[in-house]
Amino acid sequence: MSQKTANSPAAADPSHTEAPQAGAEVLLRALKDQGVEVIFGYPGGAVLPIYDAIFNQNAIRHVLVRHEQAAVHAAEGYARSTGKVGVVLVTSGPGATNAVTGLLDALMDSVPLVCLTGQVPTHLIGNDAFQEADTTGITRPATKHNYLVKRADDLARVVHDAFYVARSGRPGPVVIDLPKDILIGKAPYVAPPTGAHRSYRPQTQPDAGQIARAVALLKSAKRPVIYTGGGVINAGPEAAEALVAFVRKTGFPCTSTLMGLGAYPSNDPQFLGMLGMHGTYEANLVMHGCDVMLNVGARFDDRVTGRLNAFSPDSRKIHIDIDPSSINKNVPVEVPVVADAGLALRALLAAWDADATVPDRPALSEWWKQIDAWRGIECLRFTQDMAKGAIIRPQHAIQRLYDITREGGRETFITTEVGQHQMWAAQYFRFDRPNHWMTSGGLGTMGYGLPAAMGVQIAHPDALVIDIAGEASILMNIQEMATLAQYRLPVKLFILNNQYMGMVRQWQELLHGGRYSESYSAALPDFVKLADAFHGKGLRAESVDQLDDVIREMLATDGPVIADIAVDPKENCFPMIPSGAAHNEMILGAEHGGNLRDGGAASLTDEGLVLV
């Protein structure tokens, strides 16, 4: 970034006893003390004092997005790829309301963020002043916590508190609403506190008794499974290492939620692939048939459990979660462990060695035989017609994208939008490290992938960052192409263009009698020209013979690229457990004779129809 004037108040490092500064300066100083390097933001009247303070310093970089929702997703991408707290700055009123979708997205997926929102001056609050919104009211259910700073004395303390809350326990987004008079008036600075928080002190160390019970249960297992989620990613790379060590030590099969992909290497033989609605046949049948389940940092989400009263009926369950409210919420468990996933896994490793009981190896090898039989179905198998001019199957496009990026050997981060392409990315791209896969799981926010990729690329300027997108989703934040251009961020948009809101079309085909109501993406833009208009490069593959060349050219291009990949519009994403069905009522693809579920058709019940 360009060098700015160095004689600013924030550039010098004043001692702790200097005269009070303007609120905006105090704010920036607190951010700096919290280790903030980047802010994703968009200016407006209420936050002009902050922008003034930003102008006068160069310790913190500001990235100007084109829509406040994108600022939040960018901060999410930044946070999830680095493990740091992402920071957002938006103005009052519409700036704050535009940010709400991103905040809820971060809440559902446990992403640590601090979002600074401008507010009208304190004396006008409640007056329906210009660009006033009840931001703390609106964001209360969309954040982990929020603050309205009404006194200058509270400003610095609140900023430090917000960062602590955002990153501690189960991470999440925190809003600080900042009235303009607080930003302009003088405020005292206080350093980050060193003592314990007065009320919020989440438990991170597991209870030794529960760990011992967990190990006893695991050692008694004949048909065990380890089911992991985003909590392992959030607990840091050491947690993923501990997971790998524990899975290898036990010899147990391991499956992961959408959010947990990358914690355990996808190519490892003990990995069963993703579980849940579009999970693999083997992962879901293992979940259904297991006798002991160890859940690490996942939350028994409805995309994973399917019909609750049919979920893993014969298993005794252990649940490790840092959030006590996630335990016994949907599924009752026998051994609850409230702890950080990494600390709990390390405790399990130690306790496993300390416990003299020998696991039931013969039963385990029987279990693996059964698993291999399920694997033999090859539920993700597909055939791509390789004839010149043949239409590209979306699975093949992802498969080739994976193979070719792997050949290149560059560090690769994948983000996605929401829909079929997201599920195909989860199924066919393989991850062997945590923090390299960013997708909107809990909220399922179309428009997430491009801004998230932007945030990832800011944090990892030399890495390869690809947004695997759908042609409908990408239009929800396409304006961010301008941000890519401005900051020369070489993000690649890999669009699986099936001309449909494919996931909607699929549900309409399977559940609504093929009435494709409003799911066709009519009047699509020419994505090649669109890339051009935004100073990027546009590429298109219309048939299978063009695919590899397009991927290679995309990867070889320095700047931002849109690769528009025309794929089969009729393709559906399988396996699929329809809403309200059980894990053993999976629908497989046409390659496997269609509705294969222990030989019969999956039951699409009326009860299931009301579910999302």
Add this chain to the structure above:
Amino acid sequence: MPSPLDTTQRSATISVLVDNEAGVLARVIGLFSGRGYNIDSLTVAPVADGGNLSRINVVTSGTEMVIEQIKAQLDRLVPVHRVADLTLEGPHIAREMALIKVAGVDNDRAEALRLADAFRARVVDATTESFVFEMTGSTEKLDAFVELMRPLGLAEVSRTGVAAMARGTRSI
């Protein structure tokens, strides 16, 4: 481990110690409405630490699994210091106060006064055609008294909601 198959409803009196700051009540109420939990009664007032801590008493009902959820959800709110399920933790006292206005003449009036006496309700306002009774007691006792007043000219009721704490030396 609470079972989802257990559909038995129970009532729970939960006390929550919170920072006395703007919005804390909205957080608690928003949690109940947002997640579809019942609030049968709710009281809040500063109680300790020079007015920096408030106590919220909430009476709710649900299955064991739902009540466990309510407590866990309350406990993870940032300004919450402590959550106590008084119903579960042992014997406790729960009291509320009510003001009950009865407008009547002749026999009804005399009967209202007699019943008030039997229930140890105090007369805190009187005109020739009305009484306002003040009464403290359990929710059930107040309910019973209000029902008795209904045919005798019950005009208005104002209740505080439940204040509660554990018996004995134990404190929140």
